[in-house]
Amino acid sequence: MELDLAIPDLVKGWRMWSDLHYPGDFESSIVREHRTDLPNSTLLEIGCGDGRVIKRLAPLCKSAVGIDLNQEMIAHMQLEQSKAIEQITLSSDCGQPPIVSFENMSATDLKFSDDSFDIAIMPWCLHQIDDRQKALSEAKRVLKPSGHLFVFGLLPGGDYEEIVKLLGLDPGPQVDPVSAYEKPLAETFGKFQVAENIGPEDKRQHFGFTFRSLEEALRCWDWALRNWHSHNPSQADLSFISTQLRDRVGENRISMDIRGTLYVCEKTGEEQ
Numbered sequence: 001m002e003l004d005l006a007i008p009d010l011v012k013g014w015r016m017w018s019d020l021h022y023p024g025d026f027e028s029s030i031v032r033e034h035r036t037d038l039p040n041s042t043l044l045e046i047g048c049g050d051g052r053v054i055k056r057l058a059p060l061c062k063s064a065v066g067i068d069l070n071q072e073m074i075a076h077m078q079l080e081q082s083k084a085i086e087q088i089t090l091s092s093d094c095g096q097p098p099i100v101s102f103e104n105m106s107a108t109d110l111k112f113s114d115d116s117f118d119i120a121i122m123p124w125c126l127h128q129i130d131d132r133q134k135a136l137s138e139a140k141r142v143l144k145p146s147g148h149l150f151v152f153g154l155l156p157g158g159d160y161e162e163i164v165k166l167l168g169l170d171p172g173p174q175v176d177p178v179s180a181y182e183k184p185l186a187e188t189f190g191k192f193q194v195a196e197n198i199g200p201e202d203k204r205q206h207f208g209f210t211f212r213s214l215e216e217a218l219r220c221w222d223w224a225l226r227n228w229h230s231h232n233p234s235q236a237d238l239s240f241i242s243t244q245l246r247d248r249v250g251e252n253r254i255s256m257d258i259r260g261t262l263y264v265c266e267k268t269g270e271e272q
């Protein structure tokens with residue numbers, strides 16, 4: 001559906017990066033493999049960004065809510081949603097309004113009642129949260145008994161972070177998986193399962209960003225450095241990035257790997 005909305009630069013640039021995730025349905029296909037009862041399930045995405053993941057899962061679920069701390073991103077998605085609902089209501093009597101909604105809130109202070117969702121997902125978000133224990137307790141609180149939490153935990157060593165570091169910039173939190181993920185998960189849920197290791201060594205779960213050309217890559221990097229690292233790239237920075245990316249050129253595309261671990265936890269009621 002074509003929506004006549006002016007897209008702010010933040011959303012435009014973020015979506016430029018979202019479109020580069022390869023394979024694009026990576027997270028949603030893993031959730032689908034683990035939970036075959038999506039049509040009867042209510043889903044919450046914590047830290048949904050521009051909705052890249054939840055928009056794939058929402059049409060398969062009973063209902064879905066995405067929350068994020070980023071107010072500008074959420075405001076834009078709420079506007080898009082209300083326009084989409086308006087168009088469906090005006091144009092046909094058989095279309096179903098989208099069952100996904102977006103809310104601006106913090107993972108550490110969820111404005112939902114206890115036992116609200118069957119599934120909660122946190123793709124590539126937990127590393128950005130200081131009080132991870134609190135965020136996980138909140139996720140558990142809003143899950144129904146027997147509900148599942150899926151955490152895609154980012155690990156250091158991915159190509160994006162490595163290039164940012166080589167440029168002398170802050171790559172963001174470089175977390176240790178045991179203290180950042182496993183300890184708080186065990187303390188909150190009692191136990192957790194390492195469901196997938198995500199990285200270049202694991203052929204099945206090869207996942208990352210792909211650019212169709214060096215020009216596209218430099219456009220994306222230029223935006224990312226300005227918006228995510230408050231750094232105006234010089235010509236020398238961009239030449240340096242080109243050199244780094246030349247080592248990552250494959251057949252007709254340039255790839256940057258993401259490393260991570262997928263943890264799955266169940267709210268069993270046995271934990272404290």
Ligand SMILES: C[S@@+](CC[C@H](N)C(=O)[O-])C[C@H]1O[C@@H](n2cnc3c(N)ncnc32)[C@H](O)[C@@H]1O
Nearest residue numbers: 047048049052068069070106107123124125128
């Ligand atoms: C790397 S992005 C991932 C976005 C999305 N899940 C995806 O996979 O495309 C991390 C997101 O977590 C959000 N975030 C960080 N801290 C948060 C918090 N305390 N509560 C809610 N969202 C948070 C950021 O605003 C950002 O949108």
